Amino acid sequence: MQTNLAVLDRENVPSDLHHRESEINELTEALVNYHPKRSARLVSIFGPSGSGKTTLAKYFTRRFNEQSRPLKTGYTNCIDDKTPTQILQTLLRETGIRPATQPRSTARCLGELENVTDPILITIDEIGYLREPEFIKSLSRIGGIGVILIAMEEHEVLLRMPHEVRSRVQSAPTIRLSRYTQSQIEDILWGRIELALPEGFVTRPAVREMARHADGDAYVAIALLRECANSIDLYYHDKIDRELVDDVKDSVPLARNERDIEHLGTHPHLLYDIIKHDEPIKAGDLRRKYEAEASDPRGDRMRRVYLGELMRYNMITKDGRGLGTRYRTKAE
Numbered sequence: 001m002q003t004n005l006a007v008l009d010r011e012n013v014p015s016d017l018h019h020r021e022s023e024i025n026e027l028t029e030a031l032v033n034y035h036p037k038r039s040a041r042l043v044s045i046f047g048p049s050g051s052g053k054t055t056l057a058k059y060f061t062r063r064f065n066e067q068s069r070p071l072k073t074g075y076t077n078c079i080d081d082k083t084p085t086q087i088l089q090t091l092l093r094e095t096g097i098r099p100a101t102q103p104r105s106t107a108r109c110l111g112e113l114e115n116v117t118d119p120i121l122i123t124i125d126e127i128g129y130l131r132e133p134e135f136i137k138s139l140s141r142i143g144g145i146g147v148i149l150i151a152m153e154e155h156e157v158l159l160r161m162p163h164e165v166r167s168r169v170q171s172a173p174t175i176r177l178s179r180y181t182q183s184q185i186e187d188i189l190w191g192r193i194e195l196a197l198p199e200g201f202v203t204r205p206a207v208r209e210m211a212r213h214a215d216g217d218a219y220v221a222i223a224l225l226r227e228c229a230n231s232i233d234l235y236y237h238d239k240i241d242r243e244l245v246d247d248v249k250d251s252v253p254l255a256r257n258e259r260d261i262e263h264l265g266t267h268p269h270l271l272y273d274i275i276k277h278d279e280p281i282k283a284g285d286l287r288r289k290y291e292a293e294a295s296d297p298r299g300d301r302m303r304r305v306y307l308g309e310l311m312r313y314n315m316i317t318k319d320g321r322g323l324g325t326r327y328r329t330k331a332e
């Protein structure tokens with residue numbers, strides 16, 4: 001059987017991006033056709049999990065790469081508890097501006113970016129986790145570079161930013177993605193099926209059911225397809241039909257959580273583990289345990305940021321207020 005299951009991998013950037021044409025045009029307008037001299041070209045992308053934010057940025061970057069030369073592109077994700085210097089160092093490495101050793105201060109990293117005359121396009125993903133958003137202001141002053149900022153929750157992320165950064169981001173073009181519709185998810189699935197599996201191997205009712213289960217989240221849809229393809233032998237099936245999807249789908253609803261746990265930074269991960277171990281846990285107890293267990297505990301503000309992100313990812317919930325606040329994981 002001819003298969004190409006690699007296109008179902010989590011990190012695969014699709015060769016065809018479905019139903020995001022107008023967003024690609026918006027990115028082109030903001031990043032390619034617009035040429036401010038004294039400041040960066042900035043765009044932000046907001047939208048729920050699985051709405052294709054990361055994929056849109058990476059797909060666009062690949063296109064940018066094909067069209068404008070010489071060029072420098074880089075991607076970084078803030079989820080792993082990075083400082084501005086670490087973020088900039090990753091970008092300097094990714095863009096190839098400083099592939100080996102990077103400067104040790106934020107100011108020097110910014111200086112390196114400033115000195116480059118080739119077109120630069122960088123993406124900073126999951127900025128909801130950004131510890132010190134101030135450096136975005138300095139970044140946005142570098143003439144000629146393109147910057148894509150990505151987060152799930154627009155309002156909360158903006159509220160946490162210092163005033164000047166917020167107004168800079170608010171005045172830049174913003175792309176707001178919504179969850180995909182049932183038929184859009186079906187199209188995304190068919191696009192991937194054509195590349196991954198032989199013709200006739202997946203039935204229409206199966207695709208409909210996968211899309212229904214995914215409920216607008218392309219990540220869950222593709223994870224379910226991958227799981228079906230991997231389970232074929234296990235269930236003695238010779239194709240992916242509705243029955244197989246029914247057998248497999250309950251092992252995938254967790255996927256969204258599993259993915260998020262896997263991708264969490266050290267501190268959100270630790271908070272999640274403490275809550276899971278002791279739920280329901282009082283806010284004060286959580287703080288004490290966190291401070292005792294973390295090797296380099298973050299302050300109140302960042303702890304609230306992490307807890308807010310965990311709630312937004314539907315991984316934990318909060319009951320009560322003030323001293324009576326208790327946290328628990330969503331699963332139970």
Ligand SMILES: Nc1ncnc2c1ncn2[C@@H]1O[C@H](COP(=O)(O)OP(=O)(O)O)[C@@H](O)[C@H]1O
Nearest residue numbers: 014017018049050051052053054055188218219
């Ligand atoms: N428009 C699309 N066309 C094809 N595949 C898509 C599309 N949008 C998302 N995907 C796929 O869905 C998955 C989740 O997308 P992702 O960009 O990670 O979502 P987000 O960053 O918003 O959580 C990825 O595997 C991606 O390849």
Ligand SMILES: [Mg+2]
Nearest residue numbers: 053054055125
């Ligand atoms: Mg993403």
